[in-house]
Amino acid sequence: MVAAGLGEFEAGISKYGQTREHALLAYLLGVKQIIIGINKMDTTQPSYSEDRFNEIQAEVLKYIQKIGYQSHAITVVPMSGYHGDNLVQVSDKMTWFQGWNVQRNSVNIKVTTLLEALDALSPTVQLTLRPLRFTLCGKSKTNDDKTILIGQVESGVLKTYTTVHFAPSNITAEVESIEMNYEAVKEAIPGDYVTVYVKSIHARELRPGLIGSDPTNDPAQEVLSFIARIVLTNCLRQIHAGYIAVIQCHGSSVACNFIELLKKIDRLSGQTIEEAPQCLKSGETALVKLVPQKPLCIERFVEYRTLGQFLVRDMKQIVAFGVVMDVEKVISVKRSVTTSHEDQA
Structure with missing residues (x-):
């Protein structure tokens, strides 16, 4: 959701604004399709301004596509949540909006409301x-x-x-x-x-x-260590090997040791920038190896998305977020170790 009010949009799209942060977070966590709701259209000057909508749309699309989203995966709808405009039914206050064309399975669909945009999303893998x-x-x-x-x-x-x-x-x-x-x-x-x-x-x-x-079908297991791709968002100091912070994932909060900084990577291309960096700082993306200080169950993101994404907290502040690329598991019965050898995408 993007607020259309004067000053609100500018704050959100600024360098450290939440609009940028939320869009980047969604992309890095694997969200493939995105609906941009340009909300609070009733607060523009004048109300429900087409010019203001076009201005915001151009700015947001520029950033969304820059971080990696393809145009066919994006839908934009102007709306007012407070007054219910373009949520379920088409508003008579924004007749200038002729809808957003979405292509699904070689069929063009015209989307004019938030409900229609949700209905037009392509189904994900059957969980x-x-x-x-x-x-x-x-x-x-x-x-x-x-x-x-x-x-x-x-x-x-x-x-x-x-x-x-x-x-x-x-x-x-x-x-x-x-x-x-x-x-x-x-x-x-x-x-x-x-x-x-x-x-x-x-x-x-x-x-x-x-x-x-299910204990007979790929049961969840404790991990000895895991490799993750992280993005540092609000880290006030540099991170070195040995850094300890709290990992929050699916209701668990466990301190983990960043025992190895494997590489810095380009956020957009995924290309390696630097192997085995000495430190990481805010704004950088990296591949790191972590060891939980207490028992933790966490999964590879490509297999179980909600169990393979996490936040990193230091002094109660969110300093990074990440996704799990690979895990080293403990077999609970024999206490032996198995490691996933699949490619780290």
Whole structure:
């Protein structure tokens, strides 16, 4: 969302503005399609100004395409969230907007509202076909001592009467029942936020941030180390090998040691700028190797997106964000190590 008000847009598109930061973050986290909502059109001078829309559109498109988005993946819609203009129905206050042409499967679609823009998005990979990943967000107990888990299905299908293994805690539980919006369901799919009743474990054994999976189908595992592509956004000091900061990912907050700075890379092209740099500073993009100081379960971004992206915090401030390129896992039963040997894209 881009605010159209005088001064608001200029602040957002400035060097350290949130418009730039959010667009770059979306691109680096793998968002392939983007809708630019030019909001607060009722606050322009004059109200619903076509000239102001064109000015903002040109500036935003220039930046969006510079960071890597292709024109066919971009949709722009002028709107006013406060008055509901161009959200669900076409507004009579912006008749100058003739719609945005979107091409999907060789078919041209004219988009005039936010709802139409959302409907025109191309579907992503069917996450129900992936192995199960369930992020634990909360827990409690019933009066009859049943354990209640609250969380979200990230991939796969969570079904009743199945066994779920939680990493990195090495705890296994059997799903007795599932509820969504206070109604019993037999299964939950990606995106569903559900309440799960389990047996064989006590609530005190669990904590937010654990990852549930099918122990027989690519189960989630603790990692010894991982390689990540990071972007430093608001780091007030240089980062050297040995730097320790808190990694926040899917509800987990674990201190990690940046044991090796592998390379600096160009944010847009992905080309290597410098091998084994001595330090990193704000605004730079790099490939680094991290070692968790406590048990952590994290996944490769290309396999499980929501479990492979993270924030880096130092003194409670966000100093970087990143995506996981590769992991070195611990096999929980034998405590031996397996490493993914796939190419680091």
